[in-house]
Amino acid sequence: AQSVSQHNHHVILSEAASLELGCNYSYGGTVNLFWYVQYPGQHLQLLLKYFSGDPLVKGIKGFEAEFIKSKFSFNLRKPSVQWSDTAEYFCAVGYGGSQGNLIFGKGTKLSVKP
Amino acid sequence: EAQVTQNPRYLITVTGKKLTVTCSQNMNHEYMSWYRQDPGLGLRQIYYSMNVEVTDKGDVPEGYKVSRKEKRNFPLILESPSPNQTSLYFCASSPTGANYGYTFGSGTRLTVV
Numbered sequence: 001a002q003s004v005s006q007h008n009h010h011v012i013l014s015e016a017a018s019l020e021l022g023c024n025y026s027y028g029g030t031v032n033l034f035w036y037v038q039y040p041g042q043h044l045q046l047l048l049k050y051f052s053g054d055p056l057v058k059g060i061k062g063f064e065a066e067f068i069k070s071k072f073s074f075n076l077r078k079p080s081v082q083w084s085d086t087a088e089y090f091c092a093v094g095y096g097g098s099q100g101n102l103i104f105g106k107g108t109k110l111s112v113k114p
Numbered sequence: 115e116a117q118v119t120q121n122p123r124y125l126i127t128v129t130g131k132k133l134t135v136t137c138s139q140n141m142n143h144e145y146m147s148w149y150r151q152d153p154g155l156g157l158r159q160i161y162y163s164m165n166v167e168v169t170d171k172g173d174v175p176e177g178y179k180v181s182r183k184e185k186r187n188f189p190l191i192l193e194s195p196s197p198n199q200t201s202l203y204f205c206a207s208s209p210t211g212a213n214y215g216y217t218f219g220s221g222t223r224l225t226v227v
Contacts, residue, residue, distance in 0.1 A: 034215050043218045094213030102212035106156035
């Protein structure tokens with residue numbers, strides 16, 4: 001079965017620190033890649049997505065992610081985090097035919113200390 | 115505003131009392147899906163629908179029913195809720211298929227006592 005792995009369960013950073021959250025997937029074919037963010041008590045919102053083209057994708061709120069096909073990875077980065085980035089981050093991988101499937105990682109909780 | 119609307123946001127019910135969580139989207143999306151979110155388990159798909167009158171089971175369908183009589187609506191039905199269905203539920207929609215990503219509803223926190 002296809003799977004998505006997020007390596008860190010909980011990351012704690014101080015404000016202004018740089019962030020990198022890992023995401024690896026197991027599917028060997030063509031994929032669409034997503035990062036979603038869930039702020040406390042809220043629903044999932046799309047941060048960024050990759051379908052094709054430039055493997056470095058820029059999203060909202062200063063986030064970016066890089067698709068490295070050879071490593072089956074799609075890591076999320078932000079140069080300088082803020083307290084307001086405290087949230088849970090989910091990587092998701094879409095694959096398959098016309099309707100396809102979307103597999104979520106188990107999430108990484110980010111806590112940013114002011 | 116393009117959105118997925120779920121109701122209610124919070125619900126406390128008793129074991130065995132049938133309930134329905136409504137979901138509606140205004141984006142003319144073909145694909146809709148229900149997920150439950152539990153600590154440590156992430157998001158698990160309950161049911162999905164590729165279009166009107168077309169539904170199929172996801173990873174954890176036991177104890178749930180769905181229907182898709184109209185394109186915009188995709189209600190989740192718990193015929194006889196049990197405490198292990200206490201969870202946070204999300205409805206989501208996509209233009210054509212799950213592999214293109216979702217717009218999520220605001221969630222329904224269900225407690226079954």
